[in-house]
Amino acid sequence: DQQVKQNSPSLSVQEGRISILNCDYTNSMFDYFLWYKKYPAEGPTFLISISSIKDKNEDGRFTVFLNKSAKHLSLHIVPSQPGDSAVYFCAASARSRMDKLVFGAGTILRVKS
Amino acid sequence: EAGVAQSPRYKIIEKRQSVAFWCNPISGHATLYWYQQILGQGPKLLIQFQNNGVVDDSQLPKDRFSAERLKGVDSTLKIQPAKLEDSAVYLCASSLATFGTSGNNEQFFGPGTRLTVL
Numbered sequence: 753d754q755q756v757k758q759n760s761p762s763l764s765v766q767e768g769r770i771s772i773l774n775c776d777y778t779n780s781m782f783d784y785f786l787w788y789k790k791y792p793a794e795g796p797t798f799l800i801s802i803s804s805i806k807d808k809n810e811d812g813r814f815t816v817f818l819n820k821s822a823k824h825l826s827l828h829i830v831p832s833q834p835g836d837s838a839v840y841f842c843a844a845s846a847r848s849r850m851d852k853l854v855f856g857a858g859t860i861l862r863v864k865s
Numbered sequence: 866e867a868g869v870a871q872s873p874r875y876k877i878i879e880k881r882q883s884v885a886f887w888c889n890p891i892s893g894h895a896t897l898y899w900y901q902q903i904l905g906q907g908p909k910l911l912i913q914f915q916n917n918g919v920v921d922d923s924q925l926p927k928d929r930f931s932a933e934r935l936k937g938v939d940s941t942l943k944i945q946p947a948k949l950e951d952s953a954v955y956l957c958a959s960s961l962a963t964f965g966t967s968g969n970n971e972q973f974f975g976p977g978t979r980l981t982v983l
Contacts, residue, residue: 756907786971795869795956795974796908841907852921853972855907 755779756844758856767865771829775842775856778823782844786853787816787827790839799840800827832863867891869975871957877981883945886978890938890959896920897934898972899942900956908956914940944980952982 757776765771775785783804788796802809802816802825809816815828829836842856870889878884890897896915900908911930913921916937925932929948934940944951958972 758907788974793976795958795976797974798971801971843907852910852913853908855909857905857907 754857755782756842756854756856758840758842758859760859761857762860762862764862764864765832767834767863768831771827771832771836771861771863773827773829773840773842773859773861775825775827776823777825777844779844779846779854780823781846782854784845784847785816785818785825786843786845787814788841788843788855790841790858796841829861832861834863834865837861837863869957869959869973871955871975871978873978874976875979875981877983878947879983880949881946883943884947884980885941885943886955886957886980888940888942888957888975890940890957891961891973894959894961894973895937896960896962897940898958898960899932899940900958902954902956902977904953911942947980947982949982952980954979 755778786801787799789799790796800811800814800816802818807818813829818825839858839860841858843853845853869891872887876884898913899911901911902908911925912932914934917934930944932942954977956974956977958974960972
């Protein structure tokens with residue numbers, strides 16, 4: 753049972769344009785959402801998070817949007833840079849349930865220069 | 866600040882053999898996690914420790930996997946005997962927050978150990 757789904761295995765974007773990565777979840781108990789970025793041969797690194805009490809969180813070029821009614825979140829990267837090329841994982845947790853993170857399968861982002 | 870350390874980085878074994886992975890979390894981090902990441906999938910939590918106690922091991926295949934965190938610092942994950950389907954990257958992560966608190970749950974990951982079972 754995939755509780756967190758990233759339906760796009762890969763995304764290719766031109767440098768300077770917007771990258772939009774999507775994530776859907778099914779568990780209504782999830783109330784905290786994170787995005788992690790992973791380069792080859794490295795562990796995932798935390799990028800940005802959002803609590804369910806918000807619908808938007810912004811950090812520099814990265815913005816996460818949360819639509820609770822649709823159980824959908826997205827990560828926007830503007831402008832995209834070649835160094836953003838990596839695998840992006842969406843993760844969710846129900847903080848009342850021991851903070852366990854449930855990850856999606858990831859989306860490979862390629863930013864072309 | 867030193868990150869999460871893991872060793873070895875790569876391991877190749879034959880099925881039915883045993884293997885152990887080691888993790889040293891960030892100093893002062895109370896919570897330690899072991900994840901299994903199979904190719905093409907996201908990380909899946911195997912076990913979560915708070916200090917030296919187990920918080921969640923519901924997805925740990927206990928017939929062959931074991932883990933311990935002695936003295937609430939370093940941790941080892943063992944597989945005995947290994948199966949072909951255990952081929953994966955094993956990630957260790959740590960976080961400052963403790964179970965039941967509303968603090969920042971940011972988890973810091975190590976580079977992982979890539980296990981290949983032949």
